[in-house]
Amino acid sequence: MTDAPWPAPKAPARLDATVTVPGSKSVTNRALVLAALAADPGYVRRPLRSRDTLLMAEALRSLGVVIEDLGGPGGGAWRVVPAPLHGPARVDVGNAGTVMRFLPPLAVLADGPIRFDGDPRSHERPLHGVIDALRALGARIDDDGRGALPLTVHGGGGLEGGPVDVDASASSQFVSALLLSGARYNQGVEVRNTGRTLPSLPHIRMTVDMLRRAGAQVDSPEDGGGPGVWRVAPGALLGRDLVVEPDLSNAAPFLAAALVAGGRVTVRDWPESTTQPGDRLREIFTEMGGSCALVPEGLAFTGTGTVHGIDRDLHEVGELSPVIAAVAALADGPSRLRGIGHLRLHETDRLAALARELNALGGDVSETEDGLEIRPRPLHGGLFRTYDDHRLATAAAVLGLVVDGIEVENVATTGKTLPDFPGLWTAMLEGVAGPLASGV
Numbered sequence: 110m111t112d113a114p115w116p117a118p119k120a121p122a123r124l125d126a127t128v129t130v131p132g133s134k135s136v137t138n139r140a141l142v143l144a145a146l147a148a149d150p151g152y153v154r155r156p157l158r159s160r161d162t163l164l165m166a167e168a169l170r171s172l173g174v175v176i177e178d179l180g181g182p183g184g185g186a187w188r189v190v191p192a193p194l195h196g197p198a199r200v201d202v203g204n205a206g207t208v209m210r211f212l213p214p215l216a217v218l219a220d221g222p223i224r225f226d227g228d229p230r231s232h233e234r235p236l237h238g239v240i241d242a243l244r245a246l247g248a249r250i251d252d253d254g255r256g257a258l259p260l261t262v263h264g265g266g267g268l269e270g271g272p273v274d275v276d277a278s279a280s281s282q283f284v285s286a287l288l289l290s291g292a293r294y295n296q297g298v299e300v301r302n303t304g305r306t307l308p309s310l311p312h313i314r315m316t317v318d319m320l321r322r323a324g325a326q327v328d329s330p331e332d333g334g335g336p337g338v339w340r341v342a343p344g345a346l347l348g349r350d351l352v353v354e355p356d357l358s359n360a361a362p363f364l365a366a367a368l369v370a371g372g373r374v375t376v377r378d379w380p381e382s383t384t385q386p387g388d389r390l391r392e393i394f395t396e397m398g399g400s401c402a403l404v405p406e407g408l409a410f411t412g413t414g415t416v417h418g419i420d421r422d423l424h425e426v427g428e429l430s431p432v433i434a435a436v437a438a439l440a441d442g443p444s445r446l447r448g449i450g451h452l453r454l455h456e457t458d459r460l461a462a463l464a465r466e467l468n469a470l471g472g473d474v475s476e477t478e479d480g481l482e483i484r485p486r487p488l489h490g491g492l493f494r495t496y497d498d499h500r501l502a503t504a505a506a507v508l509g510l511v512v513d514g515i516e517v518e519n520v521a522t523t524g525k526t527l528p529d530f531p532g533l534w535t536a537m538l539e540g541v542a543g544p545l546a547s548g549v
C-alpha cells in the first residue's frame with residue numbers, strides 16, 4: 110500500500126451527529142450463502158457492499174449463482190437466483206473469514222473442482238476445522254497438509270453428511286460454516302465442538318437464527334440439544350426477502366467517539382432485537398462511562414469524555430476488542446480484556462498489534478496469554494500501523510479524536526467491511542454522517 114497515511118481528525122468540543130452505518134458483514138454473507146442454497150429466488154436488501162461481501166457475491170457467481178444488482182438507495186438490493194453449482198471455478202477469498210470458511214462446505218455440492226485462494230494472510234488463518242470435518246463427512250479436498258489455504262474442493266454434486274466432531278476453539282466460523290450448508294447434505298449435519306473453548310457464540314446464534322428463518326430445522330445447545338452440539342436436518346431452504354441490519358460492530362468506533370470526545374452520536378436503525386455481538390456495546394460502553402437509549406431514530410449514545418477502565422471477558426464479542434482497547438487506553442483507570450486469545454488468528458495478530466501500536470504512542474499495554482492489560486498513560490501523536498486490519502484502523506481513528514497528530518497507515522483497509530470510512534467519520538465530526546436510511 111503506497112497511499113499516504115490518513116491524518117485522523119480531532120473531535121470538535123462536543124459531538125452531535127446521527128450516523129447511518131452500512132449493513133452487517135456477517136448478516137450479508139450468511140444471507141448470500143443461504144439464498145444461493147435455497148430452492149427459489151430471494152432478495153438481500155440493504156446489503157453491505159464492501160470487500161468481504163463483494164468477494165462472497167463474486168465467488169457464488171463463479172459457481173453459477175445469479176446475483177442481480179437491483180440498485181436503489183441505502184445499499185439497494187440484490188436478487189439472488191439459485192442454480193445448480195458448477196465447477197471448475199476459482200474463488201478469491203481475500204482475507205474474509207466468512208468466505209474462506211463458509212464456502213468450502215458449499216463447494217462440495219458443486220459438480221467439479223473449486224480452487225480457493227486469497228491474500229497471504231488467508232494462508233495463515235485456521236481452516237483445519239472445516240477441512241477435517243468435510244473430509245470426515247466424505248468430501249475430497251486437496252491441500253498442502255497445513256490445514257489452511259490454498260486448497261481445492263473436488264465437488265461431487267452432493268455430500269452424505271451426518272455427525273462430525275470439530276475443534277472450534279480457533280473460530281466459531283467452523284461451526285457456522287458446516288451448519289449453513291448442512292441442510293443440503295443427504296443426512297443433514299450434526300456438529301459437535303470438541304474444543305475447550307468456543308469464541309463468538311452470538312455469531313453461531315446468528316447462523317441458527319438465519320437458518321431457521323430460511324425454513325431449516327435446527328437444534329442448538331440452547332434448546333437443550335446437548336452441550337456443544339448443533340443439528341441441521343436435511344431439507345430445502347426457502348428464498349427470503351431479507352433486510353440487512355446495520356453492522357453493529359462497525360458502529361463501535363462511532364459510539365466510542367461520543368464516549369471519548371463527549372457529546373452524542375445516534376446510530377440509525379439500531380435493531381430492537383438482534384444476534385449481532387455489537388449489541389453488547391450498549392452495556393460495555395455504559396460500564397466505560399457512557400449512557401444510551403433506544404430512540405425512534407436508533408441508538409442514541411452519550412458520553413462525557415471521561416472514560417472508565419473495565420475488566421471483562423470478551424470472548425463472545427472478540428471483534429469489538431480493537432475499538433474497546435483504544436477506548437481503554439484513554440480511560441481514567443486500568444483495563445483487563447480477557448478471553449480473546451483467538452484474536453491472534455484474525456486479520457492480524459490483534460493482541461500483538463494493539464500492544465505494539467498503543468505502546469509506540471506512549472501507552473503501557475501488555476499482552477497476556479488470552480488478552481491485554483492496558484494501563485492508560487498520556488498518549489502522543491505518531492503513525493499507527495494497521496497490518497491490513499480494518500478494526501486496527503478504526504481503533505486508531507478513535508484515538509485520533511483526542512490525541513494530536515495520529516496518522517493511520519492504510520486507512521483504505523477499512524474497506525474490508527466499511528465502504529468510505531474516512532467520509533463517514535468526517536461527516537460525523539461535522540454533525541451529519543450518512544444518508545437517511547429511512548424510506549429505503
Ligand SMILES: O=C(O)C1=C[C@@H](OP(=O)(O)O)[C@@H](O)[C@H](O)C1
Nearest residue numbers: 135280281282308309312427428
Ligand atoms: O461468523 C461471523 O460472521 C464472524 C464470526 C467471528 O469469527 P471468530 O469466531 O473467528 O472470531 C467474528 O470475529 C468475525 O468477524 C465474524
Ligand SMILES: C=C(OP(=O)(O)O)C(=O)O
Nearest residue numbers: 204205206207428455456
Ligand atoms: C475477524 C473478523 O473478520 P473475518 O470475518 O475475516 O474473520 C473481523 O471482522 O473482525
